[in-house]
Amino acid sequence: MxxxxxxxxxxxxxxxxxxxxxxxxxxxxxxxxxxxxxxxxxxxxxTVENRQADLIVAQSGVSNLIAARSSLPQLMRATVESIPGVRVAHPLTTMPVIYEGHGIKTPIYMFVYDSGGGPRHVMQGISRQRGRGIVIDVSLAEKHDIGVGDSMSIADFGFEVTGISERSSALFMPFAFINYDGMIDFMLESEIAPDLSAFPLLSYLLVELEPDAAPAAIADAIESQATEVDVYTAAEMAQNDIxxxxxxxxxxxxxxxxxxxxxxxxxxxxxxxxxxxxxxxxxxxxxxxxxxxxxxxxxxxxxxxxxxxxxxxxxxxxxxxxxxxxxxxxxxxxxxxxxxxxxxxxxxxxxxxxxxxxxxxxxxxxxxxxxxxxxxx
Known part of the structure; x- marks a missing residue:
């Protein structure tokens, strides 16, 4: 048959x-x-992998990097970096914002970074920026016809596009990257200034460890010294987001x-x-x-x-x-x-x-x- x-x-x-x-x-x-x-x-x-952290410190009760609000005390970085085995703790702040261009509103997830956690795959322009510089995802650039050197206004605050990155979006949201100088100006001069208390100044710490350090032991040490935080490995945070x-x-x-x-x-x-x-x-x-x-x-x-x-x-x-x-x-x-x-x-x-x-x-x-x-x- x-x-x-x-x-x-x-x-x-x-x-x-x-x-x-x-x-x-x-x-x-x-x-x-x-x-x-x-x-x-x-x-x-x-998204978690591109932040290049061995451990991620978040507010207690917060277990996600995306679609979550985390707020850490300003002195938490010094506390974490004082623990043996920690090489450096990079500050990272996240905030959701709305960009409106050509009558179209687009939600953006903005990463504010200093020494780590910035864009990994910049296809045009530069990845490092100062002041009002901003790096945006290619999907946002194509949707609103934005190029390197163009200006874009978010909450009535003007940024200059210094770079366009790829592979920097998740959950249907393109990412944008600015530094802390730009964040301070944005918070003080934009339309969000009256609601400044709703936005954290420090959301996460991206912790890099010494080569011989044990991540689990360091995580326990951080949580024992700072009860107001939770510590995750990058893999754990990624699984939480998934x-x-x-x-x-x-x-x-x-x-x-x-x-x-x-x-x-x-x-x-x-x-x-x-x-x-x-x-x-x-x-x-x-x-x-x-x-x-x-x-x-x-x-x-x-x-x-x-x-x-x-x-x-x-x-x-x-x-x-x-x-x-x-x-x-x-x-x-x-x-x-x-x-x-x-x-x-x-x-x-x-x-x-x-x-x-x-x-x-x-x-x-x-x-x-x-x-x-x-x-x-």
Missing amino acids: YTLALRQLVLDWPRTILVAIALGAIFGVILVLKGFEQGQYHQLAR ALARSMLGDVMGLLVLVSYVTGILVVGLIMFAEVNTRLRGFGVLKAVGFSENRLVLSVVTQAFAYYLLSVPIGLSIALGMAALINSIAPLYYVKVMTAGGLLTTLLAGGVVAIFGGVLPIVRLRRLDPNIAFSRV
């Missing part, structure tokens, strides 16, 4: 190609949806992927049902000469699974092409198709979809009258 099913695919190769393309398009969409979700998690992990994003996106993306899988089952079932109807006389002949119903069903399921195997490279090519297109025209929405977990899950689920779709015409086969083989067309 396996040979019969495969020969049928070869004999009717135009139909085989069209079916493989149709299924490939469905699996390509599923891979893009999964890749979109994985891309958001990757951006969050990359967990936050998963709580926000997981259900929605899971529903979209589920709908795509159901669509795939229905499409495979429709294709195989039409296949059975087209070959009723052939199946009738096989049934008349003694082939069991189970063997006929196995033939149909084998053919459905063969369609799926042919559609896998097509679907992967479509997904990679769509991901490249999205990443180029909308870098804010990163799509990461080639993740081991997501790809393996989708491929296994796709195989199950193909098998279920192949089983759908089973009722038609079981009701098939062998006498149809001898009926006149």
Whole structure:
């Protein structure tokens, strides 16, 4: 039966190609949806990684770097740097702001840094700036047609764009980077001055350790000397941010992927049902000469699974092409198709979809009258 099913695919190769393309398009969409979700998690992990810290000190009760408000005492840096094993503690302040350009409002997550934690991948301009200089993500620059040397106003305060960075966005927000001189001017001269108490002057400390220092021991030492803080490794903070994003996106993306899988089952079932109807006389002949119903069903399921195997490279090519297109025209929405977990899950689920779709015409086969083989067309 396996040979019969495969020969049928070869004999009717135009139909085989069209079916493989149709299924490939469905699996390509599923891979893009999964890749979109994985891309958001990757951006969050990359955001923490790009701060280049062994340990991250945050306000007690705050466990995230993104979408969280942390406020540390001004003297906390000196306290942390006095602990043996700590090489340096870089101050970092985060604040969400709104940029309005051409009548379009865009939320921005602003990082204020001094000696560490700034932009890692500057594609134009310079990464270091003074005073009113600002480095912005490429997605923000493209959306509002901003270039190096241009001015941009945030809360009625004018910045000069000194650099444009890439891979500096997460949770649908582009990042911007300024230094503490710029932050002080921004807080005193912008429209946020009346609400100055709502913004922290110090949010986090990015701790670099001595080469022989044990991160867990240093974290315990910091927390024992400063009870108002919590200390995380970079990996722990990244996982916390991913967990936050998963709580926000997981259900929605899971529903979209589920709908795509159901669509795939229905499409495979429709294709195989039409296949059975087209070959009723052939199946009738096989049934008349003694082939069991189970063997006929196995033939149909084998053919459905063969369609799926042919559609896998097509679907992967479509997904990679769509991901490249999205990443180029909308870098804010990163799509990461080639993740081991997501790809393996989708491929296994796709195989199950193909098998279920192949089983759908089973009722038609079981009701098939062998006498149809001898009926006149």
